[in-house]
Amino acid sequence: MEGLDLLMHIYVFVLAVFVGFELITKVPPTLHTPLMSGSNAISGITIVGALISASMDMYTVSTWLGFTAIVFATINVVGGFLVTDRMLKMFKKK
Amino acid sequence: MEETTLHSTDIVTVISYIIYLISSVLFIFGIKKLSSPKTARQGNFLASLGMFLAILITLVLTRLINWELLIIGLIVGGLIGAVMALKVPMTGMPQMVGLLNGFGGGASALVALSEYYNKLNDPEIAFYESTTVTIVLSILIGAITFTGSLIAFGKLQEIVTGKVVKYPLQHPLNALLLLGVIVAGIIIVIDPTMENLLLIVLAVSLVLGVLLVLPIGGADMPVAISLLNSYSGIAAASTGFVLANNMLIIAGALVGASGFILTMIMCRGMNRSLMNVVLGGWASAGSTGPAVGASPKGQVKSVDAEELAMLLDSVSSVIFIPGYGMAVAQAQHAVRDLANALEKKGVKVRFAIHPVAGRMPGHMNVLLAEAQITYDKLYAMEDINDDFPNTDVAIIIGANDVVNPAARHDTSSPIFGMPILNSDYAKTVVINKRSLNVGYAGIDNELFFYPNALMYFGDAKEAMTRLTNELKNL
Numbered sequence: 001m002e003g004l005d006l007l008m009h010i011y012v013f014v015l016a017v018f019v020g021f022e023l024i025t026k027v028p029p030t031l032h033t034p035l036m037s038g039s040n041a042i043s044g045i046t047i048v049g050a051l052i053s054a055s056m057d058m059y060t061v062s063t064w065l066g067f068t069a070i071v072f073a074t075i076n077v078v079g080g081f082l083v084t085d086r087m088l089k090m091f092k093k094k
Numbered sequence: 095m096e097e098t099t100l101h102s103t104d105i106v107t108v109i110s111y112i113i114y115l116i117s118s119v120l121f122i123f124g125i126k127k128l129s130s131p132k133t134a135r136q137g138n139f140l141a142s143l144g145m146f147l148a149i150l151i152t153l154v155l156t157r158l159i160n161w162e163l164l165i166i167g168l169i170v171g172g173l174i175g176a177v178m179a180l181k182v183p184m185t186g187m188p189q190m191v192g193l194l195n196g197f198g199g200g201a202s203a204l205v206a207l208s209e210y211y212n213k214l215n216d217p218e219i220a221f222y223e224s225t226t227v228t229i230v231l232s233i234l235i236g237a238i239t240f241t242g243s244l245i246a247f248g249k250l251q252e253i254v255t256g257k258v259v260k261y262p263l264q265h266p267l268n269a270l271l272l273l274g275v276i277v278a279g280i281i282i283v284i285d286p287t288m289e290n291l292l293l294i295v296l297a298v299s300l301v302l303g304v305l306l307v308l309p310i311g312g313a314d315m316p317v318a319i320s321l322l323n324s325y326s327g328i329a330a331a332s333t334g335f336v337l338a339n340n341m342l343i344i345a346g347a348l349v350g351a352s353g354f355i356l357t358m359i360m361c362r363g364m365n366r367s368l369m370n371v372v373l374g375g376w377a378s379a380g381s382t383g384p385a386v387g388a389s390p391k392g393q394v395k396s397v398d399a400e401e402l403a404m405l406l407d408s409v410s411s412v413i414f415i416p417g418y419g420m421a422v423a424q425a426q427h428a429v430r431d432l433a434n435a436l437e438k439k440g441v442k443v444r445f446a447i448h449p450v451a452g453r454m455p456g457h458m459n460v461l462l463a464e465a466q467i468t469y470d471k472l473y474a475m476e477d478i479n480d481d482f483p484n485t486d487v488a489i490i491i492g493a494n495d496v497v498n499p500a501a502r503h504d505t506s507s508p509i510f511g512m513p514i515l516n517s518d519y520a521k522t523v524v525i526n527k528r529s530l531n532v533g534y535a536g537i538d539n540e541l542f543f544y545p546n547a548l549m550y551f552g553d554a555k556e557a558m559t560r561l562t563n564e565l566k567n568l
Contacts, residue, residue, distance in 0.1 A: 006224040009335055009343055016344040019122060020351025026129040029449060029474045032356060032456030033187060035128050036323055038138050039352040040194050042121050043323075043330040045145065045345040046201040048152045049337050053208035054163055055156035062212040067163050069204035074171025075178070076197040077149075081142040082179035083190060088135040090463040093470050 034087045041080025047073035106154060113151040114341035120144030121345050125352070131469050148341060184464040185421050188453040192247040192319055195326045199239025202329035203296065206232035209336050210292060221286040228335035230279040233292070234299045235332055239325040241303030246318050249307075250453055256312030264309065265373065271302050310371065313418070313495075313534035315453045316360045317371045324353025356455050363449030365501075365512040394530070394542045396549040399557070402524065403564035405548075409486035411442040413478065415515055416458045417451050419492015419527070425554035429491060430465035432562045439565075444471055446478045446488075446515050448496040479516050488520035491554050494533025499541055509535050518544055526550045526557050 027035050050073045054066030120140050127137025153164065182190045206229045213219045248254030261267075278295050282288050310318045331346025333339075361368050397405075406412070414433065420426060433443045445467065451458045459472055482488060490497055497517045500507040517523045518541055525542060528551065532538060541547055550557060 003222075003224055005338060006228075006335070009338065009340065012340050013331055013335075013343045013347050016347035017351045020125075020348040021355065023122065023125045023129075023348070024352045024355045027125075028129070028131075029359075029447070029456060030459040030469050030472055031128055031131060031134055032359075033191070033454060033460045034134060034138070034456070035125075035352060036320070036356065036455060037187070037191050037194065038128065038141060039125065039349045040191060040198065040323055040326060042124070042141055042145070042345050043195075043198045043326045043349040044201070045121075045148065045342050046198060046205055046330045046333045047145075048148055048339065048342060049205040049209075049333045050167075050201055051149070051152045051156055051164055052337065053205050053212065054167065055159040055161075056208075056212050057215075058160070060211065060215060062208040062215070063160060063163065065204050065208035065211065067167050069201040069208065070164065070167030071171040071174075072197040072204065073201035074168050075175040076194050076201065077145055077175065078172045079175030079179045079190070079197075080194050081138060081145070082176055083182065083187075083194075084138045085135065086179065087184070087187070087460055087463070088131075088138055090460070090466070091131040091134065091469050092463070092466070093131070094468045 030091070034084050034091075037080050037087070038084040041077050041084060044073045044076035044080060047077055110151045110155050113147050114339070117144035117148040118341050118344045120147070121348060125348060184426075184461055185424060187460055188315060188319060188457060189247050189250040191454060192243050192250055192322065195319070195322045196240050196243030196247065198326040199236045199243060199322075199329045201236070202326075202333045203233050203236025203240060203299075205333050206236065206336050207292075207296065214287065214289065223283050225336065226283045226286050227279075228332055230282055230292070230295060232329065232332040232336050233296050234275055234279070235325060236329040237296055237299035238303040238306065239322055239329050241300045242307040242318075242325070243303075243322050245304055245307040246310075246315065246322060249310075249312060250315060254308075258311040259308045261305075261308075264305075268302065268305055271298055271305070274298060275302070306372070309373070311534070312453070313450075314364075314371050316450050316455055316457075317357055317364075317368070319454045320353050320356035320360055321368075321372070322353070324350050324357060327351070327353055360450055360455060363513065365509075394549045395547065396551060397524075399550075399560040399564045402548070402550055402561055403568055405522065406436065406441070406487065406561075406565060407439065407568050409441060411485045412436055412444075412487045412489060413482065413485050413517075413520065414443070414445045415488060415490045415493050415497060415517055416445065416447065416462065417491065417493025417496065418453060418457075419494075420554050421452055421457065421461055421492070423492065423554035425491060425558055426461040426465040426467075428555045428558035428562070430462075430467050432558050432565070433467065433471075435562050435565050444473055444478065444481075446473050446475065446517075448475050448493070448515055449513075451493060451496055475513060475515055482516040482519040485520045486522065488517040488523045490517055490523065490525045491558070492526070494527070494539055495535045495537075497541055498533070498535075498537070498539045499544075500537070500539075504540075507537060509537065517541070518546070520546070522546050522548060524548050524550050526552065526554055528553060
């Protein structure tokens with residue numbers, strides 16, 4: 001990745017932060033815990049990087065670091081989405 | 095980008111980029127649908143669909159090299175995550191979220207380290223400065239998130255002390271360590287073969303995570319958890335920079351923004367700056383036990399269940415104010431029973447929820463939802479505070495500092511300026527507590543001595559059940 005590419009990624013990052021601000025300010029306080037656990041599951045997107053790094057070489061240090069990252073990120077993803085669903089199921093209106 | 099791993103712009107790569115775009119859009123829609131409890135569950139599903147698609151296309155991209163490892167990793171992680179998610183009680187939600195933040199951060203640091211070794215061991219790959227910068231940042235943020243979240247988990251689980259921990263040279267030490275990491279990072283960018291130095295950066299970052307969260311007191315955890323949530327997003331985004339993957343950057347940025355906004359809401363709820371919370375906060379905070387120099391304002395009036403039931407039998411409106419004490423006593427179901435008994439007698443029942451009640455944002459709402467109290471009865475502070483003067487009885491269950499009127503007028507109080515629930519404006523305010531002990535801020539609550547205040551002592555769950563029975567027997 002060269003300097004100019006980095007700049008393009010920073011563009012994307014900054015714009016996404018603004019989208020995030022717009023979206024999150026509309027979430028009511030009553031849903032703040034599910035918001036946190038759900039967005040937390042989204043941050044488990046690192047799993048994509050983990051899969052790529054674990055499959056890069058045949059069993060080197062990189063592979064094992066990537067493997068551990070897969071386990072961590074999957075706990076984050078599966079645990080996060082499931083627990084969020086469990087909570088949201090309980091929110092009922094009369 | 096990433097020709098080395100993705101083998102040029104073949105059709106699979108193009109498809110993967112399209113899928114990643116779809117995933118990013120699904121994440122955005124998922125969060126958008128969290129703006130109402132009606133659509134929230136669907137939103138969570140859309141986000142998980144986005145994640146599923148991203149994982150699937152990535153598996154295709156890897157051309158299943160080391161496929162057995164990938165599958166084992168996914169199954170092991172998936173099982174652990176599923177068991178945690180299904181077993182955790184609703185009162186344990188802050189710990190759960192704390193732990194999940196940590197795993198996300200840890201994964202980011204590991205991926206960055208893996209990428210580093212991959213580039214180091216392959217002479218054909220050039221080390222661009224920009225890549226090395228992002229690797230160092232990813233390791234720093236990921237490692238801090240990892241150990242910081244573990245400490246936060248420990249504090250919430252009461253394995254680690256919930257008190258404000260001060261250690262000698264706290265701030266200079268942390269500043270020095272951070273400065274050291276930055277200098278080491280610059281050296282690594284100049285000479286990327288400095289493998290041992292990178293491992294030192296990792297080790298120091300792990301230590302920093304512990305040192306930064308340790309001083310934060312138990313009731314400040316809503317801020318700490320929100321902040322770590324934000325970090326876990328930034329960590330994911332930084333992994334996106336390492337891998338030159340826009341989807342990771344977008345997803346990470348969304349989560350980073352989310353955590354940051356929640357952090358700010360929590361700080362505003364306590365009328366404190368982020369720096370004040372992060373750097374260790376109130377000197378008196380976190381101490382328990384009787385207030386020093388208690389009862390300078392006279393005697394408190396205490397009532398028993400029978401008297402209270404008779405009072406409640408003749409009122410028309412009640413507002414409940416739940417706090418962390420309700421969570422500790424697991425009293426949400428007992429509170430629901432009392433609310434139902436009151437409604438049966440025609441009483442208007444509502445719940446007032448302070449932004450920092452509990453140990454994480456929205457903690458009380460989840461517990462009350464678990465007890466099947468419908469969300470149209472739950473009111474945010476600013477939506478109900480003006481209604482207290484027209485309310486017959488406010489019942490405070492396990493809350494303290496968030497109803498302390500000293501925040502309004504006592505300029506010497508550590509909580510002065512903090513927005514509070516105006517429970518004292520109700521005609522009668524009933525306070526259920528186990529004792530007269532101080533709240534988190536370590537200060538006496540003058541509300542207990544007010545002429546319209548009644549103390550109803552006892553464990554929240556047991557006290558509410560007793561009151562409900564008395565009410566039914568009338």
